[in-house]
Amino acid sequence: MVSDTTAAAETPEGGRDFIRDIIAQDLAQGRVQTVVTRFPPEPNGYLHIGHAKSICLNFGVAEEFAGRCHLRFDDTNPTREEQEFIDAIQRDVRWLGFDWGDNLFHASDYFEQLYAWAEHLIASGDAYVDDQSPDEMRAARGTLTEPGRNSPFRDRSPAENLALFRAMRAGEFPNGTRVLRAKIDMAAGNMTMRDPTLYRILHATHPRTGDAWCIYPTYDYAHGQSDAIEGITHSLCTLEFEDHRPLYDWLLDRLPIAALGKPARPRQYEFARLNIAGLVLSKRALTRLVAGGHVAGWDDPRMPTLAGLRRRGVPPEALREFIRRVGMARANSVVDPALFDFTTRELLNRTAPRRMAVLRPLRVIIENYPADQTEALPAVNHPDDPEQGVREVTFSREIYVEHDDFMEAPPKKFFRLAPGREVRLRYGYFITCRDVVKDEAGDVIALRCTYDPATRGGNAPDGRKVQATLHWVSAADALPAEVRLYNPLFTRPDPGADGDVFADLNPDSLEVLTGCMLEPNLVVLPEGIAVQFERLGYFCPDPESRPGALVFNRTVGLRDSWAKESGRNAPPSVGKVKK
């Protein structure tokens, strides 16, 4: 399915981790014949880059070991799940490059089986209906250091429990009045083993089952059993579920899953979730960013959602490579966002066509170039990939160059244009700055230059060198456009560490540039596909872009050692954070 990945080819024996070690061993020892994993999102929000780690792991492992990976919606809580999210999740997983084939499932597909098994637990005395209120249950649960107290309803007979549970299903009780609990141990050191709730009453309409149910299984009860039903062999989840593993196994031990006839019983393994400095990856916070209007939506390019990254122009291959490079381990960690920028640039540098665009135009009049003349100069589309061919750029008497490429009083190491200085226009000519035009305020508004006709294409016959090559665009046929620059959404590497993530929002996370001038060849670009604006970075058309009203997003800037050298801020990228 992922045919264009570079990862495996680069390090044949790399990409190995403790999960793959376990799977390889299970296969070698014959514990499992076919690896079956699953990616189990709850449809209560959009997928983000943290989910990408799980997706790449689950689908990646299935692919590598010739098994399969199921996409399963963990839709056990109708009060927070929506069809919009179900659709978005599928779109995003596909975009990332994975395919679940026919293996699309929902925990809700198993509600009837799950219910039958619950009655089984009741019959065997392993579960009971508790009439305590949520508050009473909490009070009786004990604390981290003190054991809990048994519920006064804990020792009801199986018959009574069964009758009550059926009444729960029949809708005879309001929300919150009763739950079904596993009868385990209220004194367990592991809090999740203190008679965990298996079913709760929720009079709510489910996106898939509608009003068929008014009791819904909890994650703990539904997850492992869904795994068993689907014949999942390796149930991979994040570290915080480690405490739940004993319950996962406890349930599997007591339910007649062997009758399912699956070749292997599922086992849960945990890995560390992905954290990236400067990003917020909590669904709750992301939901609030969207709901509160702090961003334009789930696919706002500043969002760490897959939809946001896609709109920003990040290629899915780059994201997969990032995940691969982060690695898989059990230690909590915070990844440097520079690694993400790196994998994005790495891929785009290799593939993106080059174009010229001027973000902050400075008019240049070439005094010795005839006003009525124009010429088409050849420019390669990719310096390292001849197959991408050549295009033509128009040269004329009036052009635009980047305002940042001129300084009236340049410091020592500034190589670009300055009064009296000669530079090369990429694919064009050498030009020399003769005069600076200013407005009443004293701001530089244009440059008068001369060009050397002998340097057509960018080389001087006499062999003289220039210190800089500038990108430019012919004024007459340049396309005006809006360009959106994205800066970190938050102002610190650990947003919300002081309590409120919203207090750490970066007021300058979106920078909109208007009046940018693009090379006309840019019109034919498909949305979401990034090109390199030479010397600036990678940019792609936004979905809002229209002919005559072009809008580009900056995916990521080029590395800029001059910015570092000059002490200015480097172009902010996906995750760069002011410390």
Added chain:
RNA sequence: UGGGGCGUCGCCAAGUGGUAAGGCAGCGGAUUUUGAUUCCGCCAUGCGGAGGUUCGAAUCCUCCCGCCCCAGCCA
């Protein structure tokens, strides 16, 4: 003071008793019609700490320190 985890370079991460991979970042230098790319070089006598076992320890033992998760009828 309960239970479960984790601590190897600034950030990730290999390593599982035989004498510290790799990547990112950073720092030098070469090439360059993108101050990009590419290329070359540098970057842990030490693996949270202290003891111990051993010819030999990041790897085994003991104690200690630090960090993370768990008290939803969320997942």
